[in-house]
Amino acid sequence: GRTSRYVFVSVEKHPLAADDLVRAHAAGPLPDLAARLVERWPPLTTGLHTLSFEAGRVELLLGLGDARALLRELVLQADALYLDGFAPQRNPDLWDEWLLKSLSRLSVPGTTAATWSIHRPMRRALTSLGFETGLAPGFASKPEMTVARFAPRHTPQRPAGREPLAPGAKRAVIVGAGLAGAACALALSRAGLACTVIDALPGPAQASSGNPAGLFHGTVNPDDGPHARFNRAAALATQALLDELGVPHQQGLLRLETRLAPAQMQQAPGYVQPLSAAEASARAGAALGHPAWFYPGGGAVDPAVYAQAMLGASGATLRPDSAVAGLREVAGGWQLLDAGGQPIDDAALVVLAGGHDQLPLLNGCSDLAADLVVQRGQLTHLAKAPWQPGLPVAGDGYVIADGHGGAWCGATAQDGDADPALREADQADNLQRYARLAGLGEPPRAPLAGRVAWRLVAPDRLPLIGGLAAPGPQAAQLRLQPRRPGLLVCTAFGSRGITWAALAGRLVATMALGAPRPLEAELLDAVDPLRFALRRQRRAGG
Structure with a gap:
């Protein structure tokens, strides 16, 4: 069965600096775990930070910023919510109906909620948003606390473009054994899938990822726009993964x-x-x-050494010298075909993670190739x-x-x-x-x-990571666009393959399986493969 995983999401406007975290845990009962937390504590930049533990089985998704803005950017379905803001009288912005509505958007029927507070306006707001609320014995010095369960009269409709693309998959086939494919194999294997990586060349990282050395770093711009935020998140993810895997690098x-x-x-x-x-x-x-x-x-870092480290840690099966010439949608997934139209493999989840050599494959299942150079x-x-x-x-x-x-x-x-x-x-x-x-x-x-x-380069110098459009009318927003089940692309890395791979692999795994996304919704749209088609549609509509 799929590996059990636990993702804890915390939103903090005023996070502890690393030195303060050390002092806070100095006399704590779990010094080894505290040391690992301190070791992975990120720079305190705004946005989402993924801290990985136990080879990815435990994750802390740390959102740094104002909760009122950040909660609306989270893409996840929560099993349990806990409200731990300061007292409602002192910090009303963390308890009003507007913020609680953001939490209800992250809930599914059966999601539980709890808080130390028994503030009546807060309980009334939860009830109006579809939660069944009650009181339970409190903890520490609190005689009572609020507990709740999400039980709306009508199940909220989820945005079609955010639905998991292969929620029941137990196996994935990744086409491309470079940095992108290796990162996808690592993230999917850590989520419990058996992975096979197929490549046309004799070994991994022999095409665009085969340069003997390459750079990785973030970027800075004054307005901290999508490019700077995506590159920052990606660079920090790369730094963490290189350290975790022990990959030698400058x-x-x-x-x-x-x-x-x-x-x-x-x-x-x-x-x-x-x-x-x-x-x-x-x-x-x-x-x-x-x-x-x-x-x-x-x-x-040497990109081939990095790619091989990810493949080794993934435990994926590597099938070199296997050129994929076509895809065929079949019951329960996709079939990969050779140049003669004969099946090579099939799986419930297929990820196209190659570079320019995969343009014919993209042409066969989308119109993305026209946007790429x-x-x-x-x-x-x-x-x-x-x-x-x-x-x-x-x-x-x-x-x-x-x-x-x-x-x-x-x-x-x-x-x-x-x-x-x-x-x-x-x-x-x-x-x-x-x-x-x-x-x-x-x-x-x-x-x-x-x-x-x-x-392979996109016009806006960002990658293409996500699902392809399902047949039918095009939606007016990316998050509302239905996708073809069981198929993702992870491509157009340009000259930033080393920087982008670790984060891209995590994105692919969360999009496939429906786990909490490691990026804000605005940044998911910024790398969505369908963004160029949507822009064309908007221009055509005047």
């Missing part, structure tokens, strides 16, 4: 800032820190000409590098020391270019970027060396 990353002075740069302790040019230069071991963002949890990228290897930064440096290009006296630098970006050969002109571009980052007077000379790979 820790810390500098991203040069060419427009803002250090005094104008935001900081988020534990996530990103602005540095002056002098401070950044000291970390990089070179005279950098600009201030920089320092991401202490960012860095660089295949982009060629060439990176360069300097076997003897005049500058090897003390930590990865990014800006106009990037430089990663290879640990052997050399460095990787890059990378070019050419849309629609299918040339697989290393090109002298592209290497010259990469070495120019290297020289600018290193502060060299002229680019170093080096024999032609590096790698060419292709990225």
Whole structure:
């Protein structure tokens, strides 16, 4: 049967700093568990943070921000609710009907609720929202407490686009053994599914995920919009998973800032820190000409090593040298077909998690391919590098020391270019970027060396993660759009596969099985595969 899992969701406007958490647990009865909580405690940035324990069997989904805003962004179906705000008289915003209605949206018939408070207006509001309420003996110094059970007269209709796509699945087939596929296999296996990963190539991470080194880090922008929030959540998830799996990687990353002075740069302790040019230069071991963002949890890693670590931890069955040419919907799931139309495998849940090579498959079951661009990228290897930064440096290009006296630098970006050969002109571009980052007077000379790979890129530079549209009229909102059961896509990672994979895998698993989503509803819409079709529909409608 499926592995038993427990997800505890907590919304905190004023969370404890890590040092305060240590002090709070200093004399506690469970020091080992407290130490693990402190070890995983995230930077206190707004949004949702997933803290994973017991190999994913226990999760704390920590929402940092105002409950009145954040509760409406949660996508989950709660088994039990607990209200633990300060006294209603002192903090009425956490007890009024508006907030309680947000909680009722997260409830299903049978959801229980409890609180230490017996505030009558709160109990009346719960009753009006469909809860059967009563009093029970209290705890500590409280003689009574409120208990409730959600029993509405009419079962609320759930948004069709948020329904689980394979709630009863016991097995999944993932097409693609790169970073995306490996992350999906890990998340689904931790949710109790047996996973098979199929790839056309002889082994894992040999296409877009096959570069010898790559960066991972978040982004910052002044309005903290969807891109910045998604990239922050993804980068923090990657940092946590690399640490959990023990994947060797270079820790810390500098991203040069060419427009803002250090005094104008935001900081988020534990996530990103602005540095002056002098401070950044000291970390990089070179005279950098600009201030920089320092991401202490960012860095660089060999993507193939990372993908293999995820696959190993997942226990998935790997089927290399198996090209999937088509899909056929069958009773209870999907059948995967070879080039001759013969079945390769079938499962209740299929995840398309490849890159540009999967465009024909996407064409066969959706119109997504029209929105995507295949982009060629060439990176360069300097076997003897005049500058090897003390930590990865990014800006106009990037430089990663290879640990052997050399460095990787890059990378070019050419849309629609299918040339697989290393090109002298592209290497010259990469070495120019290297020289600018290193502060060299002229680019170093080096024999032609590096790698060419292709990225799949969406117009808005965000991935495609979610279900495909079911046949029929298109809904006016993504959350209302019915989806094809048992089929998800996890693709268009561009040059951010390392950063996005861990979070994307979790998203796929929660969308398939109906578990609490690790992202706010607005960010789910931002990566929804159907967002471009909806925008076209809105433009056509005037």
